[in-house]
Ligand SMILES: O=P(O)(O)O[C@@H]1[C@@H](OP(=O)(O)O)[C@H](OP(=O)(O)O)[C@H](O)[C@H](OP(=O)(O)O)[C@H]1OP(=O)(O)O
């Protein structure tokens with residue numbers, strides 16, 4: 001049975017009669033093809049990614065597995081609509097903490113309409129996109145059985161400053177974030193979740209090496225989804241921490257030029273995460 005995802009942290013949501021993604025119990029995530037060519041562009045991207053032999057296998061694992069497309073009843077009641085069938089990235093994790101980080105200091109691209117560019121420019125300027133090269137688009141942080149998840153309203157997330165971002169990156173890996181605003185965050189999961197051979201930093205550095213060279217795609221407005229769950233971490237289950245790329249409605253051809261917009265944001269994010277260690 002299809003249902004609204006429990007762990008969606010940003011984007012269009014399938015609630016209140018709106019069009020949004022659905023999940024099933026077998027670990028699949030169904031994202032409706034969006035209007036205005038966005039949906040067809042995203043479908044074309046997944047088809048190219050999984051057929052392009054120039055994309056190394058160790059890089060393909062940074063993307064949700066793509067199972068094709070399928071006609072399904074849309075969540076807004078508008079009838080049958082094609083959906084991308086993707087791996088549900090949250091399904092491997094119990095109570096996952098998740099960050100959606102929209103990459104790049106620029107989320108618009110030259111072929112977009114003037115109106116779209118203006119809206120993006122405004123959001124890029126008023127969030128940390130321009131100053132940091134990325135912005136947090138959505139998040140949930142698991143606190144405890146009693147307190148559940150810490151989530152921030154969309155408007156609050158969009159008003160995060162650089163200091164808020166620093167705090168969120170510390171909170172994300174702390175076990176005492178629900179204790180009270182004055183308690184010093186313990187960052188007790190930082191070494192295993194951010195550091196370590198299978199940690200987030202190692203994965204980001206591997207992606208960075210590819211981005212320093214790849215000129216196939218420009219990932220405009222794409223997000224990095226960073227997930228981990230405490231139980232997998234404590235029980236030594238893998239993967240306990242994952243870094244994935246999502247949202248490809250505005251990907252453009254690289255035409256032989258590196259994606260310096262994404263790459264700059266990635267370097268900046270790596271620096272911000274590395275700095276968590278210097279404050280432990
Ligand atoms: O219109 P909004 O304000 O909901 O903007 C959407 C963005 O929300 P945000 O304001 O950044 O939290 C939204 O961002 P998130 O996915 O929520 O990070 C998308 O960028 C969406 O564009 P598209 O569907 O990917 O083409 C954006 O939709 P469009 O403005 O491109 O229609």
Ligand SMILES: Nc1ncnc2c1ncn2[C@@H]1O[C@H](COP(=O)(O)OP(=O)(O)O)[C@@H](O)[C@H]1O
Nearest residue numbers: 008009010011012029064087088089090100247
């Ligand atoms: N494959 C996936 N598995 C699990 N969750 C996903 C997946 N793709 C997206 N999500 C969730 O949905 C949110 C929005 O996804 P996104 O592709 O950016 O949609 P939109 O195009 O509506 O912005 C993400 O922040 C994440 O929480």
